Amino acid sequence: MSRIALNCRFTGTPQPTGTQTAAGNLFAQIVRAPSEFEFIAFADTRFPGLAAWRELPQVTVVETPFQDWSRGRAQLWEQLHLPMLIRRWKCQVAHHPINTSPPWSPGAKAVVTLHDLNFLRADWYPLRFRAAYSLCTLPGLRQAARVVTISNYVRDRAREQLSVSDERLRMIYNGVKPMAAPSTAPGGPGRYIVCVGSIPPHKNLARLIKAFLLLRSEFPDLELRVVGRPMALHARDPELPALLEAEGVRVLGYLSEEELAGAYAHAQVFCYPSLEEGFGLPLLEAMSLGCPVVTSNVSCLPEVAGPAAVLVDPYSPGAIAEGLRKVLTLSPQERSLCVEQGHQWAGRFSWDAAAQHYLNLYRELI
Numbered sequence: 001m002s003r004i005a006l007n008c009r010f011t012g013t014p015q016p017t018g019t020q021t022a023a024g025n026l027f028a029q030i031v032r033a034p035s036e037f038e039f040i041a042f043a044d045t046r047f048p049g050l051a052a053w054r055e056l057p058q059v060t061v062v063e064t065p066f067q068d069w070s071r072g073r074a075q076l077w078e079q080l081h082l083p084m085l086i087r088r089w090k091c092q093v094a095h096h097p098i099n100t101s102p103p104w105s106p107g108a109k110a111v112v113t114l115h116d117l118n119f120l121r122a123d124w125y126p127l128r129f130r131a132a133y134s135l136c137t138l139p140g141l142r143q144a145a146r147v148v149t150i151s152n153y154v155r156d157r158a159r160e161q162l163s164v165s166d167e168r169l170r171m172i173y174n175g176v177k178p179m180a181a182p183s184t185a186p187g188g189p190g191r192y193i194v195c196v197g198s199i200p201p202h203k204n205l206a207r208l209i210k211a212f213l214l215l216r217s218e219f220p221d222l223e224l225r226v227v228g229r230p231m232a233l234h235a236r237d238p239e240l241p242a243l244l245e246a247e248g249v250r251v252l253g254y255l256s257e258e259e260l261a262g263a264y265a266h267a268q269v270f271c272y273p274s275l276e277e278g279f280g281l282p283l284l285e286a287m288s289l290g291c292p293v294v295t296s297n298v299s300c301l302p303e304v305a306g307p308a309a310v311l312v313d314p315y316s317p318g319a320i321a322e323g324l325r326k327v328l329t330l331s332p333q334e335r336s337l338c339v340e341q342g343h344q345w346a347g348r349f350s351w352d353a354a355a356q357h358y359l360n361l362y363r364e365l366i
Helices: 018-032 050-055 071-088 127-143 152-161 205-215 240-244 257-265 281-288 301-308 317-328 332-346 351-365
Strands: 003-007 038-043 059-063 093-096 109-114 146-149 169-171 192-196 223-227 249-253 269-272 293-296 310-312
Touching: 003 018, 003 071, 018 038, 018 050, 018 281, 018 351, 038 050, 038 071, 050 059, 071 093, 071 127, 093 351, 109 127, 109 351, 146 152, 146 351, 152 169, 192 205, 192 257, 205 223, 205 240, 205 317, 223 257, 240 249, 257 281, 269 281, 269 317, 281 293, 281 301, 281 332, 293 301, 293 317, 301 310, 301 332, 310 317
Parallel strands: 003 038, 003 093, 038 059, 093 109, 109 146, 146 169, 192 223, 192 269, 223 249, 269 293, 293 310
Antiparallel strands: none
16 A cells, blocks of 8 residues: 655644645545545644544554644754655655645655745745745755645746746645534624734735725724734734724634634625735635625636635725725625625535545656
């Protein structure tokens, strides 16, 4: 039986967001799908849902205490120690699902899932962060047998900016996990816009708050509820602290999956005016829970949102406000049609389909 190594360094946080959530959902589907493979998962089973993997006969969990380590120690483990473990366990393929990977992979062919190239942006991230992240990312991408991007947009950027050949490139969309929404919204009842991601510069929160403030006279009872854990490393916008104190803006912080589902399900609109994304999973999560979406007309977001969202210029607070106004003034019938279109569009993105594509990729390499 062929062995696949699963690099679960993403399990180092008890509060997963973004790429960690996507990696967890993908690997959970891969290890449960019928296949001829044995999986060796290097993981911290304190991560949500991981403890159940120990009961799967086709999975061997090599307990790795990522949550007890610093980020730097976990990255050093991935870069230096993981290749030896992959060789010791005699794995034929090693899958690294969150951009970073070791610079060498003796005895195994590496698959790296590339979510985005945001770490190359000098205007968004400090030099020290970009240098460290590049060292943990670029060498591994150069030696990987396959680089899998999560949208056509990222695939084209990888081809152009990293010179990854078409022979090594693949594109596999992420899926969207069914989410059960509680009967109440986090933060209590009320009319509100919800946004997710908050502080990192590319999430464009300052312009969203400015757009929200433009709407306050028309919708005085409306709130903007901001979801996302504080990330001091990325808090570089000098305007943001004062804007977060504006009337009607409420910072909810990190939400559990159930709480996040409630935030989507009870919102008037989900706004995601990001300047740069590799996929934009929150768009599909919101659609799947019946929440109309306003998002950017740049990067991968038109590709992932399709015809089911209102697209706006993310560099213009006025344009963002107009997109929000368009959704907020929908008639009940128009809103119902918008919600149904979102349900149908989100249904196109399946973790089961993604898992099958990856399993076929493992077979191709073996």
